Amino acid sequence: MQTMTPGPVLEMAGLTKRYGDRTVVDDLSLSVERGEIFGILGTNGAGKTTSVECAQGLRRPDGGQVRVLGLDPIRDRSALAGRVGSQLQESNLPDRLRVGEALRLFATTKTQADEALDRWDLGDIAKVPFARLSGGQRQRLFLALALLNRPEVVFLDELTQGLDPDARRSVWRLIEQVRDQGTTVVLVTHFMSEAEALCDRVVVMTDGRMVAAGTPDELVDRHGRGVRVRFSGTAEDLDWVRSLADVHEASVRGADIECWGRSTMIAELGHGLVERGRNPIAIRVEQQGLEDALLSLLHPVDNAAAARTEAAA
Amino acid sequence: MSIADAATSRTKAKVEEQVAAVMGDGSLNGGAVGEALPVVRQRSFDQVVRLYLTEMRLFLRESQVVLFVVGFPVLMVLVLGGVFGTDTDDSGFEFVNPSHYYVASYFGVVLAAIGLMMLPTQIAGARERGLLRRYDTAGFARWVFPTVQYLCGLTFALIGFASLLVTASLTNGVPAPEDLVPTLLGLGLGTLAFISIGVALGMLFPTGRAAQGIGMSLFFPMFLLSGGGPPPEALTDGMRAVANWLPLTHVIRAAQEPWLDIGDGRNHLAIVGGLLVVSLAVWLWRAGRTSRAA
Numbered sequence: 001m002q003t004m005t006p007g008p009v010l011e012m013a014g015l016t017k018r019y020g021d022r023t024v025v026d027d028l029s030l031s032v033e034r035g036e037i038f039g040i041l042g043t044n045g046a047g048k049t050t051s052v053e054c055a056q057g058l059r060r061p062d063g064g065q066v067r068v069l070g071l072d073p074i075r076d077r078s079a080l081a082g083r084v085g086s087q088l089q090e091s092n093l094p095d096r097l098r099v100g101e102a103l104r105l106f107a108t109t110k111t112q113a114d115e116a117l118d119r120w121d122l123g124d125i126a127k128v129p130f131a132r133l134s135g136g137q138r139q140r141l142f143l144a145l146a147l148l149n150r151p152e153v154v155f156l157d158e159l160t161q162g163l164d165p166d167a168r169r170s171v172w173r174l175i176e177q178v179r180d181q182g183t184t185v186v187l188v189t190h191f192m193s194e195a196e197a198l199c200d201r202v203v204v205m206t207d208g209r210m211v212a213a214g215t216p217d218e219l220v221d222r223h224g225r226g227v228r229v230r231f232s233g234t235a236e237d238l239d240w241v242r243s244l245a246d247v248h249e250a251s252v253r254g255a256d257i258e259c260w261g262r263s264t265m266i267a268e269l270g271h272g273l274v275e276r277g278r279n280p281i282a283i284r285v286e287q288q289g290l291e292d293a294l295l296s297l298l299h300p301v302d303n304a305a306a307a308r309t310e311a312a313a
Numbered sequence: 314m315s316i317a318d319a320a321t322s323r324t325k326a327k328v329e330e331q332v333a334a335v336m337g338d339g340s341l342n343g344g345a346v347g348e349a350l351p352v353v354r355q356r357s358f359d360q361v362v363r364l365y366l367t368e369m370r371l372f373l374r375e376s377q378v379v380l381f382v383v384g385f386p387v388l389m390v391l392v393l394g395g396v397f398g399t400d401t402d403d404s405g406f407e408f409v410n411p412s413h414y415y416v417a418s419y420f421g422v423v424l425a426a427i428g429l430m431m432l433p434t435q436i437a438g439a440r441e442r443g444l445l446r447r448y449d450t451a452g453f454a455r456w457v458f459p460t461v462q463y464l465c466g467l468t469f470a471l472i473g474f475a476s477l478l479v480t481a482s483l484t485n486g487v488p489a490p491e492d493l494v495p496t497l498l499g500l501g502l503g504t505l506a507f508i509s510i511g512v513a514l515g516m517l518f519p520t521g522r523a524a525q526g527i528g529m530s531l532f533f534p535m536f537l538l539s540g541g542g543p544p545p546e547a548l549t550d551g552m553r554a555v556a557n558w559l560p561l562t563h564v565i566r567a568a569q570e571p572w573l574d575i576g577d578g579r580n581h582l583a584i585v586g587g588l589l590v591v592s593l594a595v596w597l598w599r600a601g602r603t604s605r606a607a
Contacts, residue, residue, distance in 0.1 A: 086451075090443050
């Protein structure tokens with residue numbers, strides 16, 4: 001067992017990183033607590049990977065402070081070795097290197113490599129060269145390598161990129177296992193569904209700045225448009241629907257009424273429709289996810305335009 | 314507490330962290346700090362051994378490496394020895410046995426294959442794939458990878474030299490060095506210089522494929538003009554002038570002249586020493602400029 005350092009596993013305070021004149025990470029502050037899966041979300045080029053690379057000691061910040069397990073990732077690199085695991089974006093292995101050899105190369109002992117083969121179910125492909133592994137097998141190997149030394153914290157950067165949905169869900173289960181075994185996970189992803197399924201807390205970045213932080217549910221509540229309900233109805237129903245307390249907006253869409261509001265409006269609507277003797281042929285309820293909420297946050301103009309186009313149609 | 318005490322205390326704390334990280338159990342006792350540096354050194358030594366064994370396996374799986382470093386020089390020594398024979402009355406070979414002339418030359422060709430093709434392709438390929446970042450985040454000391462490349466280059470040089478000596482001894486014989494110490498000095502310095510050139514080129518080329526292509530286009534002219542191809546007398550003045558600017562010419566002549574008593578090789582040795590310094594400087598400059606994250 002490693003010595004458990006008290007305090008946050010990862011702390012960034014005013015982290016700033018520039019490439020030439022371009023600021024790619026701008027005054028980023030966050031704190032990751034032990035045992036959580038923490039997501040760093042954002043569009044491509046938002047500064048997610050650069051931020052994590054500063055935490056991994058691969059890049060020197062231009063401003064601010066980064067502490068991993070209470071240590072400076074560049075100055076205390078040697079002390080952090082073995083306590084931090086990393087899956088890097090766009091980092092492969094030599095084509096001819098076999099799975100067993102890769103584990104043996106990065107493991108401190110042969111026993112550790114053998115354990116990883118069993119633990120990650122890699123025994124059957126131990127002699128397969130890296131070039132012949134499927135996408136899912138590669139990610140499983142990368143995860144095994146990142147966790148070889150049973151680190152206290154692991155950085156996973158776009159681990160599921162390029163995987164089919166089935167393989168992606170398998171990797172998600174592996175990540176949950178990692179967290180359940182006590183390792184803190186910092187997950188960099190641009191898949192909102194991944195963050196929603198896995199993360200306890202997330203931060204959202206765009207253009208190098210953090211624009212939102214919280215649990216996925218909090219972000220959906222804060223930035224989403226809520227619940228959408230559609231049912232068969234006419235313009236005569238519109239005033240009544242708009243009068244309901246939890247309905248934010250309502251409009252006629254062809255033969256339907258569409259309304260947006262808080263989830264509590266569903267019961268109100270259903271009750272009211274029954275009271276009014278209406279028996280809607282179809283009622284559809286859609287809960288907005290993190291992806292919709294963050295799209296609204298990141299591209300409010302685009303979404304407003306899309307909504308207008310949809311309304312006009 | 315004085316500043317000196319505080320500094321000592323910080324150093325001690327840092328070393329304790331290192332011990333904890335290395336030992337993995339976090340248990341420190343009174344002797345741990347004193348043992349920390351040997352433990353860190355042991356860890357780095359283990360990394361060198363593991364990476365060396367892995368890289369050697371990978372090199373041996375590359376047929377191009379085995380072909381050019383071992384097979385090609387041996388084949389050419391056999392072919393050229395058969396073509397030019399062993400007569401010592403040919404001014405084109407400076408009145409030495411042509412087979413012996415080529416044996417001495419082909420030590421340099423082994424080094425050129427290592428320094429222009431094997432190492433640049435491997436190192437540029439590793440950078441292209443982000444392997445250096447992976448080693449970095451896995452806790453490998455930053456000097457481990459280049460050190461291992463030097464060791465692999467040295468190992469292949471020894472394998473190539475041994476293959477040449479065995480082949481020559483079984484055919485037209487190995488010439489006894491006329492002046493042993495300068496011959497060994499020329500070979501040794503030439504080996505280090507071309508391995509350093511290989512590491513420096515690996516740091517300069519953007520991709521493994523580019524390194525392979527450019528390396529081949531550097532290797533063949535050097536091999537043909539610097540002593541591995543036609544006898545120097547058969548070259549035109551222009552070709553000889555170009556050859557004088559090629560590093561391989563000086564690496565070959567630095568060992569060949571004292572070996573076969575056709576010169577003292579000192580000027581060539583000085584140029585080889587310069588090549589070593591320049592290639593090391595290029596490597597260090599690139600290593601300093603290239604972020605592991607890049």
